Amino acid sequence: xxxxxxxxxxxxxxxxxxxxxxxxxxxxxxxxxxxxxxxxxxxxxxxxxxxxxxxxxxxxxxxxxxxxxxxxxxxxxxxxxxxxxxxxxxxxxxxxxxxxxxxxxxxxxxxxxxxxxxxxxxxxxxxxxxxxxxxxxxxxxxxxxxxxxxxxxxxxxxxxxxxxxxxxxxxxxxxxxxxxxxxxxxxxxxxxxxxxxxxxxxx
Amino acid sequence: xxxxxxxxxxxxxxxxxxxxxxxxxxxxxxxxxxxxxxxxxxxxxxxxxxxxxxxxxxxxxxxxxxxxxxxxxxxxxxxxxxxxxxxxxxxxxxxxxxxxxxxxxxxxxxxxxxxxxxxxxxxxxxxxxxxxxxxxxxxxxxxxxxxxxxxxxxxxxxxxxxxxxxxxxxxxxxxxxxxxxxxxxxxxxxxxxxxxxxxxxxxxxxxxxxxxxxxxxxxxxxxxxxxxxxxxxxxxxxxxxxxxxxxxxxxxxxxxxxxxxxxxxxxxxxxxxxxx
Numbered sequence: 001x002x003x004x005x006x007x008x009x010x011x012x013x014x015x016x017x018x019x020x021x022x023x024x025x026x027x028x029x030x031x032x033x034x035x036x037x038x039x040x041x042x043x044x045x046x047x048x049x050x051x052x053x054x055x056x057x058x059x060x061x062x063x064x065x066x067x068x069x070x071x072x073x074x075x076x077x078x079x080x081x082x083x084x085x086x087x088x089x090x091x092x093x094x095x096x097x098x099x100x101x102x103x104x105x106x107x108x109x110x111x112x113x114x115x116x117x118x119x120x121x122x123x124x125x126x127x128x129x130x131x132x133x134x135x136x137x138x139x140x141x142x143x144x145x146x147x148x149x150x151x152x153x154x155x156x157x158x159x160x161x162x163x164x165x166x167x168x169x170x171x172x173x174x175x176x177x178x179x180x181x182x183x184x185x186x187x188x189x190x191x192x193x194x195x196x197x198x199x200x201x202x203x
Numbered sequence: 204x205x206x207x208x209x210x211x212x213x214x215x216x217x218x219x220x221x222x223x224x225x226x227x228x229x230x231x232x233x234x235x236x237x238x239x240x241x242x243x244x245x246x247x248x249x250x251x252x253x254x255x256x257x258x259x260x261x262x263x264x265x266x267x268x269x270x271x272x273x274x275x276x277x278x279x280x281x282x283x284x285x286x287x288x289x290x291x292x293x294x295x296x297x298x299x300x301x302x303x304x305x306x307x308x309x310x311x312x313x314x315x316x317x318x319x320x321x322x323x324x325x326x327x328x329x330x331x332x333x334x335x336x337x338x339x340x341x342x343x344x345x346x347x348x349x350x351x352x353x354x355x356x357x358x359x360x361x362x363x364x365x366x367x368x369x370x371x372x373x374x375x376x377x378x379x380x381x382x383x384x385x386x387x388x389x390x391x392x393x394x395x396x397x398x399x400x401x402x403x404x405x406x407x408x409x410x411x412x413x414x415x416x417x418x419x420x421x422x423x424x425x426x427x428x429x430x431x432x433x434x435x436x437x438x439x440x441x442x443x444x445x446x447x448x449x450x451x452x453x454x455x456x457x458x459x460x461x462x463x464x465x466x467x468x469x470x471x472x473x474x475x476x477x478x479x
Binding site: 023024025026027029030033034036037038039040041045046048049050051054055058059062063106107108109121122123132133134135136172174175179180181 | 367370371373374375377378379380381382383384385386388389390393395396397398399400401403442443445446447448449450453454455456458
């Protein structure tokens with residue numbers, strides 16, 4: 001009896017703070033509230049609030065896709081990757097470093113036409129020389145060196161920057177090429193930052 | 204004495220803004236920023252308290268076609284009762300049949316009680332950074348929130364519409380969109396992460412991170428020399444997410460605030476605080 005009382009007390013104590021956090025809202029209502037929140041968006045800006053199929057799936061499953069959905073996203077996003085026509089994936093690492101540092105572009109206070117950066121340092125440790133780096137993504141120190149500067153790995157990396165979801169569905173990283181944040185040359189320059197033996201990433 | 208205080212203050216600002224050279228330096232900088240924060244949190248040196256005073260004047264000034272003050276406005280604890288009201292907002296209001304946050308409720312009171320045209324008020328929703336403050340709303344919210352100092356955040360979810368707002372806020376928190384596929388979860392879904400050197404609070408879990416975050420707004424932002432409210436914080440998050448600007452005092456921002464405040468329940472309010 002005493003034991004039971006103790007259990008009951010413990011059960012009350014460990015009850016989750018939000019008893020219905022697993023409940024889900026009515027999606028039609030969510031869409032309505034969401035559309036109303038961005039009611040002032042026009043033209044290109046209005047398009048930004050439309051979720052594509054991958055965004056829908058990753059939002060609905062909170063990035064933990066069931067197997068069937070995972071395969072679907074992977075297949076769709078793999079088909080979306082466009083590799084450079086000239087077959088070369090390595091650009092200039094010095095320009096890549098600038099792209100990795102820049103967080104400009106595509107915000108509502110940026111001047112239209114501002115060249116976008118990749119803002120890699122916001123989330124990744126990239127080179128030994130830059131100590132102001134974020135931790136949302138893995139460290140990229142010695143990225144090319146660890147991969148023995150393998151040209152196939154460089155191509156795979158180009159594809160991953162172009163479309164992170166083609167490698168990892170619901171990745172935290174933007175689909176830089178697919179969503180036209182970065183152009184082909186910029187992605188090549190980032191691949192060079194990671195794979196050029198002279199780059200500070202590998203020094 | 205005053206001069207010395209000012210000098211050390213300026214030194215602290217300069218130090219806080221200096222580029223960081225190493226991790227040890229970073230820790231030292233963090234400590235220095237913390238010291239600066241403590242120093243300036245004093246109501247007599249935090250510029251945010253000027254907004255509190257101006258907010259009180261706005262609250263008591265007769266305006267609008269009805270030429271009355273806001274003093275009969277009911278923020279959830281009864282007409283004119285300000286103590287603890289902010290700690291329990293957003294909440295459901297039967298007269299509006301809607302869940303409202305502080306800003307929505309204030310705008311509602313301005314229209315219904317004062318007969319005030321809120322178009323101009325909304326136009327001046329955020330004071331321009333590093334210029335003269337000109338936002339009635341920033342002042343009013345600072346004044347009202349300050350009246351909950353020492354109280355613990357408590358998010359009511361008893362009314363079905365409050366629960367609905369919580370669940371909608373939760374969906375919005377995880378909704379990925381725009382050119383970068385970001386959601387609130389991208390930056391605030393894990394413990395101990397940072398962007399560059401800026402620590403990111405985890406906000407999808409009840410606990411200290413959410414409590415320290417939500418209980419510290421409105422805040423005086425040093426980098427902008429203005430008091431900012433949660434409305435501005437969420438607006439700025441969407442800017443960085445490459446989303447369009449969210450509408451001020453919209454249902455969506457309130458829903459997100461309900462979700463965040465639930466995660467922050469128990470956090471002790473001390474505002475206006477001071478942040479980078």
